[in-house]
Amino acid sequence: MTVAAEYGGSSRPPAGGEASPEKLLVPVLSAFWDQPESWTLETYRRHEGYEGLRKALAMSPDDVIAYVKDSGLRGRGGAGFPTGMKWQFIPQGDGKPHYLVVNADESEPGTCKDIPLLFANPHALIEGIVIACHAIRAHHAFIYLRGEVVPVLRRLHEAVREAYAAGFLGKNILGSGLDLDVIVHAGAGAYICGEETALLDSLEGRRGQPRLRPPFPAVAGLYACPTVVNNVESIASVPAILTKGKDWFRSMGSEKSPGFTLYSLSGHVASPGQYEAPLGITLRQLLDMSGGMRRGHRLKFWTPGGSSTPMFTDEHLDVPLDYEGVGAAGSMLGTKALQCFDETTCVVRAVTRWTEFYAHESCGKCTPCREGTYWLVQLLRDIEAGRARTADLDKIADIADNINGKSFCALGDGAASPIFSSLKYFREEYEQHITGRGCPFDPAKSTLWADNDAHLGVNA
Structure with missing residues (x-):
C-alpha cells in the first residue's frame, strides 16, 4: 500500500511556480500509518491525539457545530453534504435521545479508504465520534462495520477498550459531564446497508432495505429518534480541524470543497494505494507521483468515485478531483475511488x-x-x-x-x-x-482488474 505519509510539504504550490507532484500530498489522517503500532492509543497521543476533543469540550455544542460548519468539511461518503449542516439539522429540546451512527460498511467497488483508516488509525474515528456526540448532544454512538473485515473489527474493539480505560469514553469524559457509550456492530455483508436508512434498519435487527423519506434520519432515524449518519472519514477528519483550526483546513482544497481527503488509486497502475491530498488534485498529478500506469500501457478509462459514478477517459486527466470539478465534467466524486484501466481492458x-x-x-x-x-x-x-x-x-x-x-x-x-x-x-x-460476434480483445491479455504484478506495485 502506498501511504501518503511518505511525502511531506504544503498542499498548495508556492507563489510563482508549480509544486512537485509529491509536495501536493498532505498527510493528516495517514500521517503515521507506517509507524509501529500506529493503531494504539499511545501512538495516537504522541501525534496530538485527543487534543481536539479537549478544545471541543471547552466549547458549547452549538459552537462546535458552527465551527465544523465554518470549516467547510463535506461528507466523505459520496454525496459531499456539509457535515456541520447535517449536525445542525438535529432538533434540540425535543426530549428524545439522539444518536450518532458511523457508516463503516465500505463496499463500493474500488473504494478502499475507510477500512485502511480504521486498521491503521482507529482512534481518529473515536475522537471524532466523541466530538460529534458532544455537538449533537448524543450519549450513544454506533459504528456499523463490515463483518468480513475481522482484523479491523478486532482492532477497533481494542481501540474502544483503550478509550474507555483512558477516560475518553464512558461517564463524565475528561470531567466535562458528557457521558458516551460506543457500540461496534458487525454487519452481515450487504452492499445495500451502505445506504444510510438501510443501515439503520439493519442496526435495529431488520432486513436492510431503504426507508421511504421523509421522515429523514435527522428527525426519525435509529429507533425513530433524531440520528446523524456520517462516513468514517468525515468523522475522523473532525479532530484535526479542532486541533489545527478551521482556517488551516480551508487553506487546502478549493473554495467550495476545502480540506484534505483520501484518494484510493487502484487498477492498472504502478503503485496502487491510498494518497492523501487536498481536494482538487488531478488524476494526472496522482499518476505522476505514483509511477503512472503499468509500464508499456496507457490509460483507457477510469472512475472518479467508484463503479457507481460515470466513467471518464484519458481526456479527463486534468479534471480537478473535487465535487464541483468532477460534477462539471459529467460525473461524481463519490468515494474518490480512482479505478484506472488500460487499453487491454474490454x-x-x-x-x-x-x-x-x-x-x-x-x-x-x-x-x-x-x-x-x-x-x-x-x-x-x-x-x-x-x-x-x-x-x-x-x-x-x-x-x-x-x-x-x-x-x-x-x-x-x-x-x-x-x-x-x-x-x-x-x-x-x-x-x-x-x-464481430464476440469480444475483440485477447482474453489472455484482457485483465478486468489489475494483474498480480500491478497489485504488488511492480511494473509489468
Whole structure:
C-alpha cells in the first residue's frame, strides 16, 4: 500500500511556480500509518491525539457545530453534504435521545479508504465520534462495520477498550459531564446497508432495505429518534480541524470543497494505494507521483468515485478531483475511488461485471432496480458474447433510463451510470462485439482488474 505519509510539504504550490507532484500530498489522517503500532492509543497521543476533543469540550455544542460548519468539511461518503449542516439539522429540546451512527460498511467497488483508516488509525474515528456526540448532544454512538473485515473489527474493539480505560469514553469524559457509550456492530455483508436508512434498519435487527423519506434520519432515524449518519472519514477528519483550526483546513482544497481527503488509486497502475491530498488534485498529478500506469500501457478509462459514478477517459486527466470539478465534467466524486484501466481492458466486460454486482446486491424492494438490473445483465452478457443485435444497445440505454432516478435509493442510479457513460465514450466497442460476434480483445491479455504484478506495485 502506498501511504501518503511518505511525502511531506504544503498542499498548495508556492507563489510563482508549480509544486512537485509529491509536495501536493498532505498527510493528516495517514500521517503515521507506517509507524509501529500506529493503531494504539499511545501512538495516537504522541501525534496530538485527543487534543481536539479537549478544545471541543471547552466549547458549547452549538459552537462546535458552527465551527465544523465554518470549516467547510463535506461528507466523505459520496454525496459531499456539509457535515456541520447535517449536525445542525438535529432538533434540540425535543426530549428524545439522539444518536450518532458511523457508516463503516465500505463496499463500493474500488473504494478502499475507510477500512485502511480504521486498521491503521482507529482512534481518529473515536475522537471524532466523541466530538460529534458532544455537538449533537448524543450519549450513544454506533459504528456499523463490515463483518468480513475481522482484523479491523478486532482492532477497533481494542481501540474502544483503550478509550474507555483512558477516560475518553464512558461517564463524565475528561470531567466535562458528557457521558458516551460506543457500540461496534458487525454487519452481515450487504452492499445495500451502505445506504444510510438501510443501515439503520439493519442496526435495529431488520432486513436492510431503504426507508421511504421523509421522515429523514435527522428527525426519525435509529429507533425513530433524531440520528446523524456520517462516513468514517468525515468523522475522523473532525479532530484535526479542532486541533489545527478551521482556517488551516480551508487553506487546502478549493473554495467550495476545502480540506484534505483520501484518494484510493487502484487498477492498472504502478503503485496502487491510498494518497492523501487536498481536494482538487488531478488524476494526472496522482499518476505522476505514483509511477503512472503499468509500464508499456496507457490509460483507457477510469472512475472518479467508484463503479457507481460515470466513467471518464484519458481526456479527463486534468479534471480537478473535487465535487464541483468532477460534477462539471459529467460525473461524481463519490468515494474518490480512482479505478484506472488500460487499453487491454474490454469496456463491455468491465461494465458487465459491475452490473452483475449491482443485480446481485439489489435488495429487491423496488421494481425498477430489481427487474432493470436483471435484464441489463442478460443483455450485456449477450453483447459481450456476440449474441446481441445492434438494437440491443438502445434497449440497454432505455432500461438504464427507466432505472435512473426512479429507484427507491441510489443503487439503481449507480447501476445505470456505467451504462450511460460507457455508451457515450465507447459505443463503437459495443458495436464491435455485435458485428464481430464476440469480444475483440485477447482474453489472455484482457485483465478486468489489475494483474498480480500491478497489485504488488511492480511494473509489468
